[in-house]
Amino acid sequence: MVKRFFLGLLFLFLAACSKNEKPVISFYYWKTNLKFSETEKTALKDNEVHKLYVRYFDIGLHPQTQKPFPLSPIHFYENVQELEIVPVVFIQNKVMLQKDLNVQDLAEKTIHLIAEINSKNKINYTEIQIDCDWSLDSKNNYLQFVEQVKKLSKKKLSATIRLHQVKYFKKTKIPNVDNGVLMFYNMGSIANDSLNSIYSRKISEKYLKSLKKYPLHLDYALPIYSWAIHIRNEKVLGLRSKLNFEALKKDKNFEQISPIFFRVKQSNYKNGVYYEENDILKTETISPLDLKEMAEDLDDNKAQSPKEIIFYDLDEFNLNNYEKNIFKQVVSWF
Structure with a gap:
């Protein structure tokens, strides 16, 4: 009886410890040249980041041959020996x-290029991540590709997972990976409306x-x-990244016509982009309140506790939009 009592206490203690164990903070790094600014170095240090998910290259189709082709491979200009680097390969669904x-040839070439980049930069790695928004029509090739990468690389394998692939997993299937990373963003359409395409609680609740x-x-x-979504005559021209919205408010060429919309008052060039008079910029941002909301909703609906929260992405421009301790705050909500 006494033995059972102590075993019960031990179980409750271990369960409590497990529940209180918070996920660690990691980042994606999504630029072609890896070189940290002082702000980025500080963020890594302050948040005790040990793992960085680095986009190594994209795989698209060569314009002439229409064969798979690596796009914009990463160049390292930084010593990353103290970090665990996870090569991430983004594969276009086409x-x-x-x-x-x-499939086997593509898997072999993918692994070879990853190994080549790591050898050149003296990077040891134990994990590869595959990023692809596969569809019902592409799932067979994708699932076979993942199988081949896992078999040939003999590395731990992770994959990005979208919300629709979670809800309809019996149709979309589950890749043979060690774990998935749920991409909790890019939920809506890039459109001429008032909705935020990066995050919508209304959309996320459906999944x-x-x-x-x-x-x-x-x-x-x-x-x-x-x-910012650049709109002309109610048609989307493209996305404009790294626009300082506070600076935009002070720019005489633009006027703020609502909390999220700016109108071009007179034609001008900004950051190498031409803006015509009466063009519209729709700004889309993620507030600290949004991040808290995401964390609470994910925690309320999780099957298992996450081991990591990965923020997309490590960039001085992004970091400057938040308070220094925002990442620890978000993790504390899990």
């Missing part, structure tokens, strides 16, 4: 949609309950970026 795709049924362990990726 690559996986090819009916004659040689959140599905998390409890998803069989794969998930960590979470949360957004800290912003952009």
Whole structure:
């Protein structure tokens, strides 16, 4: 009886410890040249970051041959020996949609290029992450590709997972990876409306309950970026990143016509982009309140506790939009 009592106490103690264990903070790094600013170095140090998910290259289709082709490989200008580097490869879905795709050849070339970059920069790695928004039509090629990468690389493998792939996993299937990273952003359409395409609680609520049924362990990726949607005659021209919205308010060429919309008062060039008179800029940002809301909703609906919260992405421009302790605050909500 006494033995059972102490075993029960031990179980409760371990359960309490497990519950109180907070996820660690990590970042994505999504630039072609890896060189940290002082602000970025401080963020890594202050948040005790040991793991960085680095976009190594994209895979698209060559314009002439329409064969898979690596785009914009990473260049390291920084000593990253003290960090655990996870190579991330973003694969455009149109690559996986090819009916004659040689999956094994693509997997071999992908692993080879990752190894080549790591060898050149003396980077040891234990994990690879595959980033692809696969669809029902591309799932067979994608799932086979993941199998081949896992088999040939003999590394731990993770994959990014979108909300629709969680809710409809019986149709979209689950890749054979060690864990997934739920991308909790890019939820809406890039459009000429008043909705935020980066994050919408209304949209996320349609998917959140599905998390409890998803069989794969998930960590979470949360957004800290912003952009403006450039609109002319009610048509979207493109996304304008790294626009300082406070500076925009003081720019005589623009006028703020609502909390999220700016109108071009007179034609001008800004950051190399031409803005015509009467063009509209729709600003989309993520507030600290949004991040808290995301954390609370994810925590309320999780099947398992995440081991990591990965913020997208480590960039001085993004970091300057938040208080220094925002990342620890977000993790404390889990």
